[in-house]
Amino acid sequence: MVQITYVCFVPKTKRDRLRQVLESEDTRPIQWAEKASWGGSEFYFSGPSLLVRKTHSYISWWVAQD
Numbered sequence: 001m002v003q004i005t006y007v008c009f010v011p012k013t014k015r016d017r018l019r020q021v022l023e024s025e026d027t028r029p030i031q032w033a034e035k036a037s038w039g040g041s042e043f044y045f046s047g048p049s050l051l052v053r054k055t056h057s058y059i060s061w062w063v064a065q066d
Contacts, residue, residue: 001048003049004047004052005045006044006052008045008056009041009063011040014062015034015036018043018062019034029047031047032044
C-alpha cells in the first residue's frame, strides 16, 4: 500500500476547531501532526494515498468556506 503525506494550511480562525475534531476522533489509519505559525498551522496528514487525498480535499474545501 502506497503511503503519502499531504499538507493543509489552516488559518488561526479555524485551526483550533480542526485540532479539536482530530483529537476527539480515531483517525487511524491516517496520522496527523500540526506545525503552528503566527498566521495559522500546517497540518500534515500521512497514510494510505486515497484516504489522505480525500482528507486533504475535504479540509481544503472546509477551510475555503466562510
